[in-house]
Amino acid sequence: MRFRDRREAGRELGLRLMEWLSDGELPRPVVLALPRGGVPVAAEVARALDAPLDVLVARKIGLPGRPETGIGAIVGDDPPLFDRRALEMLGLTEDRLRDDVDRERAELRRRELVYRGDRSAPDVEGRAVVLVDDGLATGVTARAALRHLRGQEPARLVLAVPVGAPRTVEGMRAEADDVVCLRQPPDFGAVGLWYDDFEQVGDDEVIGLLDEAEPRRSGGHGTGS
Template sequence: MRYENRADAGRRLARNLEHLRDTRVVVLGVPRGGVPVAYEVARHLDAPLDLAVVRKLRVPWQPELGFGALGEHGVRVLNQDIVRESGLSATERERLEQAGSAELEEQVRCWRNDRAPLPLTGHSAVVLHDAVSTGAAAEAACRVARTRGAARVILAAPVGQEESLAHLRAVADDIVCPQALRHIGSADAWYEDFAPITDADIAALLAEAAPVPGSAHGLSPAHPAPGRPVAVPTRYAPMAALLTLPPAARTVVAFAHAGSGGQNDPRDRHLASALSRAGLGTLQLDLLTEDEEHNRHNVFDITMLARRLHAASAWLRRETGLPVSYCATDTGAGAALAAAAADDDIRAVVCVGGRPELAGPAALARVHAPSLFLVGALDTRQLGCSRLAADWMRCDHRVDVIPDTGHLFIEPGALDTVAELTRDWFISHLARVDTHALQGAP
């Protein structure tokens, strides 16, 4: 079935999204072609309309072929198969990504025109594209919605390629595509009128969309919820912590700080704030009291620290009913992995530098939670420790090296990069688990 134009496709697609009417939903159009489709869906659902700005990365000698996409808020998606098959060198890819990033910033300024993005925390986001072929742009748009705090992401398109849609189930909670086909060829083959969408067209559609006051549809400013001090019970003594739960949080990340004063640790505070803005709960936890910290043996007692972190996880599940992930620094990295080895319900782990190898080979081999190691390139000792730990692991894991950065990530922009990578790791693996459950997998 061919569509008359993108507006016609949007009206037809809206019928498949009727169940979202009168829910807390925001419609996001993927510029350029997805915006006219999104406008019709938003009008049908009486929902606010916004953008999920992405920039496709195209193979220079085959511009119809995209090897990835960039999105707002530092989102980056690469199709490694296309990168390999196209013969793109690392230098050429880096040059294209840098140029694409500059163009993305310019597009954001042009299309938003000082209009602040609508807050998505606690809402469902419906991401609209005019067609899904490789899926890179759609994946980037879904990740943009997730990083803006969307509690649920629904990807919708009038036509899409089956293989790409299957891959996108890792980042979208639901996919609506009335024409999911083995091969779709060129997107314009599915439209009688596939005229280019101009900047003026996008501005006009956003202006025509009914403005939604901050109180309508439950919209509220996207500020992190305030944290509250809590005492986490353990077998020996309560542990001081700061619990932050944004509206509709889908997981809680426990920060494993192997000492006291973790709530004031600059790294933990920065990372916890970034996760809260993305709609993730956080527990900034002191695994040791001030007196205990004075004994350096306690700081390296991985067994004791892991037991306390495990107790905190059990308490979090009882108190919030949410799944738990770990973010750890210093020797807390070893404790987090040792605790994850004893708890198959931990969703994901991020070690920001630290000593992950202290968990030991046997424990690391038992970890099931997808694990990310973030290390400064200038910190060769911790880089070696992280690679050693990774060599002992059998689960999904990755070591990311932050260029020109030491072990405290104090260099300009370093901690922001760490925050983005940490946020994306938790969100992407949480989405995979949620999608698996939605599909009724055993």
């Protein structure tokens, strides 16, 4: 079954996670979105959990000539995380991809500045972190993000996505405490195939959704305060 759009997918995901919240399994939750596509999904999850919403900017390192195929990813100042098996199969080295990494890190910094300005990243130590994207294909970006977050000692680390490739979802279970994926179609193909509306999300939409969530982020109310 396809989702109408990312907002609908986020509402379904939020309903699933509300069960955990009511059972006390998500202490002081904070919802982090992988922009840009994960932000509309995460906005609905954060609303359902009455939790703060923020972004964790990660950038995919694409295969030369096929940038949509991720073979690595970067988050923050962390060194790039590469799919070593893919590099070996393709005869690529990290040195060969250095310019790609530098370009993506520059874009990462640009997006952090646009989305967050001078506001610091949330302190997630001792909190339940729900990392949200609009889907999992290769999973390399989500893996890099989860490893980055693990180093910040959250109380619980949850990866939540509406749809994902079954093998990728299974592989993520070694990186997160829990993985929530509503759909794991055996004929997955690509994330966008499982949405009726999969229009590209722009910076303005991301900023607007973060602004809407500002009262929860700043501790105005709710469980995330």
